[in-house]
Amino acid sequence: MIAAVDVKTLVIDGINVSARADQTVLEVARENNINIPTLCHLDGLTDVGACRLCLVETKGSPKLNPACVLKVEEGMEITTTSDRLKHYRQTILEMLFSERNHVCAVCVANGHCELQSMAQDQGLTHVRLPYMNPKLVVDASHERFVSDPNRCILCQRCVRVCAEVEGAHVWDIMGRGIGSLLIADLHQPWGESSCTRCGKCVQVCPTGALTDKSKLGSDHPKYPEFLPNLEAMREGR
Amino acid sequence: MTSEELLQIAESVNAEHEKFDYEVNVCMGTGCMSQHSAKLREALTKEAAASGKRCHVRQTGCMGLCAAGPLVLVEPTETLYGSVHESDAPELILSLGEPPVERLRAHLEDYFHGQQHIVLENSGHIDPEKIDEYIGRDGYAALVKALTEMTPQAVIEQISKSGLRGRGGGGYPTGLKWGTVAKAFGAQKYVICNGDEGDPGAFMDRSVLESDPQRVIEGMAIAAYAVGASKGYVYVRAEYPLAVNRLTVSLREARRRGMLGNNICGTQFAFDIEIRLGAGAFVCGEETALIASIEGLRGQPRPRPPYPAVSGLWGAPTLINNVETFANIAPILRKGAEWYAGIGTEKSKGTKVFALTGKITNTGLVEIPMGMTLREMIFGIGGGVPDGRKFKAVQTGGPSGGCIPEEHLDLAVSYEALISVGSMMGSGGMIVMDDTSCMVNVARFFMEFCMTESCGKCIPCRVGTAQMFDLLTKICDGKASYADLDLLIDLCDVVKNTSLCGLGMTAPNPVLSTLRYFKHEYIEHIENKRCPAGVCACGSGVATEVEVTA
């Protein structure tokens, strides 16, 4: 028997929508073709609410909430786009571009990068913040893949897919704050780590931080949307 | 354990005291121990034994005035000695029964005048490692009363009525929090004591844990009974080894006396506590990060809701309160909610412990009733600014707080009042600054703290604090323009409103509050490349160009 689930109705950007009580605002918005920008969220992975791009306004609340983890409530009124939100989203993207050495022109993910297209979607034409230009080392020790921390935005998609879906938990973050760094195992070269070579992390990586060595130039499309299908197959549906 | 048995223990402890004419209390808090109070205690003990006088030398916790350590308090004459050296021991013991040793006396009438000790009522008076001494001063009476005479609901009602609010800084009503956890559905619930005190200049919780750990244990046990928890954790910084030691001893003592474990006080109530050590991350004071850390995960916050009261440690309903909050519980139950609610202001009840530091004569720990003015605290209890310098600002609330200028010194301390002037209560750090402090540099210091303590999970806090730090450095170096200042102000707004947890949301506060009251100092750095306080090396920075010629 299927347990009864409450249905809620709410308003997103002036549109009346209905939702199951256990759904998030992001899920419901996407069902209704309302685009809320995200970088850390990915269907099939647990949400961490880290990128802050999906922050939305809730009527009656002074606080902005991340749509990816905001559960629907009866009668709630959500605004997904406003001048204020646009400014915040642009600034957060500017922060990402300033943090590491993102040089789109010479990136293997050029044209297939979620950060790059997000910047364009959000109308970002330049970065007001000074570039921080950290010195970071590329790890090409793996026979199939490359990890380039210069292009990493620390969204932790790879960490989650490796731990939650592949079950290997090779990736994690070391250090903290501005010194955070994605590492394999206990900061070993990727090629010498316990990596199972499944390549899921490369597929879910939104930028050119994790890439496939066999792909050259800007010929590196990624397919991060495979996760729900994989889960369905595993459950034998 | 019944209240009669408790009384018996108290009586036997007090009878023990009767055997002595004098009790010599030596402060063995971290502050005094760093000034060799352990050696002093040894010398005093030796001298006392040799003197043949009926006197007892006892180690106690913090007496408050760390600036005048090592401190010795002689009872029953209540004579306080400061800066006592071990070589002073013979003279001191000799003076018992005679007039006091004048040259060692600490005259601190101002310091204690106006203080009201609830949380610190036992600090400096009992041996923190002896549970019976705690019981001798009404310890565990509240727990026994709660378990044998009150329903959990009645306990929560008392706490609610007392008006007690979270002492970790947020000021959330404690009774409401307890009520939420009590109502949350779950077979297993947890109580966590947050002892991850990390604000620069703050040492209230350390002192309570070092001086009167049983009080915290009792508060936690009462909370566990009220919310229906059977397991507790004290999360304490590994940088507080003395507190950890005393807590470890105290937990063992509490188990020995049947205050922890199964069938506490002969009831069905079972509760025990484990210690978890923090590994030096400020962000682990944030409740969801603290929970992650206890779970053995990376200490990173997660979005709320769900709040820990509903889904906390291992997904179970979890009550998480600060050390000082728990330390207030037993007296409230013992003396009644009305008594507690009679202290303080309309919305901020009871007392608050502050750590007075910085440019202030009497550095140390004070406990004052809410509603006292900052002026009374700083110029009365604190003895004012030393060396004839001029008071400039007082920083409260740690890196999340702000700087309050002279014009607001008559503000009565309460959660709301401090927020209204752009600062916050925080956990109780209070750093006094005189006219030798550059407020831009102060903002830069706190921003550096937030930058290095950011966990790095969310972008605004991770990158925003670093960018703001760079901009503040540029201003301090006399290299900034007004455009840089505008960018800084914009980043403050973004980081404040988009960060995931309290660390990021409040990281801009030191900048915003110094901009509010000391904007002219920012302008002076930008316009005239000059630091009014003479702290920053404006304009003397190295040229940015690299010499190409070999």
Add this chain to the structure above:
Amino acid sequence: MSKIKVATVWLDGCSGCHMSFLDMDERLLELGSQFDLVFSPLVDFKTYPESVDVALVEGAISSVEDEHKIHHIRKHTKFLLAMGDCAVTGNVPALRNPFGPLPVLQRAYYENASAQPQTPTTFVPALLDKVRPIHEFVKVDMYLPGCPPSADTFYTVLSDLLAGRTPDIASLTRFGA
């Protein structure tokens, strides 16, 4: 009425933006009838005019010379457009930023020198510690990202500007485009 005066400037870039500009081909003739090109690496003017209406600046600021030039240009220009990723972000020239200018000089003038390896002391301007986008030095009125921005982008933007409209840059081009 005199035609509006347009300049194009080449700082630290690969000239790709100028090539893309030329890729407008026959459309250049159409646009060219509406403005005077008063300064450009594509034409033979030695000095930057006293007053320019629109300047398209390619390249990042890498040397003391670039820095001097951009301040001069700003002073004599009404509307300054940062043309291409190098001008907008620092882009490829800024790749040296994490390790500074000395390894670059070492590579260029010692390791790759066929004869007389030495650091030039005359004619070559001193390199700045970091390569920076133009807007970190002077006010920029419009940003045109892209590496390079396409000829179509140039055409749309210039047509809009000449017609007094504000082009929607983000819909036309992006970083790395």
